[in-house]
Amino acid sequence: MKFPxxxxxxxxxEIINSNYVGADDFSVLGMNxxxxxxxxxxxxxxxxxxxxxxxxxxxxxxxxxxxxxxxEGKALLISDDPFRDFNKLTDKFxxxxxxxxxxxxxxxxxxxxxxQPNCFIGHNVSIGKNCIIHANVTIxxxxxxxxxxTIHSGTVLGANAFYYKKRPEGYDRxxxxxxxxxxxxxxxGASCTIDRGVTGDTTVGEGSKLDNLIQIGHDTTxxxxxxxASQTGIAGCVVVEDxxxxxxxxxxxxxxxxxxxxxxxxxxxxxHTTDEGKTYFGSPxxxxxxxxxxxxxxxxxxxxxxxxxxxxx
Numbered sequence: 001m002k003f004p005x006x007x008x009x010x011x012x013x014e015i016i017n018s019n020y021v022g023a024d025d026f027s028v029l030g031m032n033x034x035x036x037x038x039x040x041x042x043x044x045x046x047x048x049x050x051x052x053x054x055x056x057x058x059x060x061x062x063x064x065x066x067x068x069x070x071x072e073g074k075a076l077l078i079s080d081d082p083f084r085d086f087n088k089l090t091d092k093f094x095x096x097x098x099x100x101x102x103x104x105x106x107x108x109x110x111x112x113x114x115x116q117p118n119c120f121i122g123h124n125v126s127i128g129k130n131c132i133i134h135a136n137v138t139i140x141x142x143x144x145x146x147x148x149x150t151i152h153s154g155t156v157l158g159a160n161a162f163y164y165k166k167r168p169e170g171y172d173r174x175x176x177x178x179x180x181x182x183x184x185x186x187x188x189g190a191s192c193t194i195d196r197g198v199t200g201d202t203t204v205g206e207g208s209k210l211d212n213l214i215q216i217g218h219d220t221t222x223x224x225x226x227x228x229a230s231q232t233g234i235a236g237c238v239v240v241e242d243x244x245x246x247x248x249x250x251x252x253x254x255x256x257x258x259x260x261x262x263x264x265x266x267x268x269x270x271x272h273t274t275d276e277g278k279t280y281f282g283s284p285x286x287x288x289x290x291x292x293x294x295x296x297x298x299x300x301x302x303x304x305x306x307x308x309x310x311x312x313x
Contacts, residue, residue, distance in 0.1 A: 022075025094177035161218030
């Protein structure tokens with residue numbers, strides 16, 4: 001998320017009441033998660049295991065819970081609770097604004113687009129031309145919908161990321177201020193849920209088609225011309241490249257890449273990055289041909305045991 005204007009390190013430190021290491025006028029342009037940070041962004045880190053990753057990322061301001069050696073050209077914000085203060089910045093720069101209207105006055109709807117009854121269209125939503133949004137669809141704030149998009153009933157775009165920190169008193173949610181971006185010529189079935197990015201975008205690429213009952217987690221990117229069948233669940237921060245086919249009831253682990261042209265057969269559980277153009281099956285998923293051979297060998301085990309018994313008798 002980029003701020004509406006550049007801020008100084010001192011101004012940001014005053015917002016969250018923290019100490020800092022760096023020049024008072026060090027420029028701060030935004031805040032993002034580590035996988036999408038750019039120069040000028042704040043990234044937070046609250047565990048020593050990830051200090052080096054944060055300090056060596058593209059972020060130039062690190063919100064951290066311990067004063068450490070600051071890399072050249074970067075600045076630190078020292079906080080006793082970076083998770084809490086990252087949420088404070090979200091509340092400051094992207095506060096929740098309630099709506100009493102079914103379609104916000106700040107929403108933009110293109111020519112020849114149809115919004116059916118009982119839809120909710122949030123603040124600053126952009127819907128392109130020739131779209132059909134069927135009844136009872138919910139589109140949260142800041143979503144971007146391209147041209148020639150169809151969204152069927154019961155689908156929700158832009159719910160919060162499933163991102164929590166465990167504390168003694170329970171779980172504390174990291175607030176989401178990202179967007180959902182749907183490119184041109186996408187079809188989304190009934191009762192799908194696509195979560196907004198924490199600070200960036202969750203994206204569905206041009207020409208992709210989603211069946212009913214699909215969950216796509218925060219900050220995931222779906223490429224162009226993908227086919228995803230019903231009851232598929234894709235966790236956050238997954239990259240699905242172009243022309244991928246995912247059949248029904250597939251589960252996908254967070255933070256991996258499904259490479260171009262991959263096919264995942266139904267009821268597979270994928271926990272690793274795939275090789276381009278290959279077909280996978282099983283849980284844990286492996287290349288389908290290998291999996292089918294192993295299944296065939298397993299079926300032969302009773303006959304093999306019978307033969308062994310005969311040889312011993």
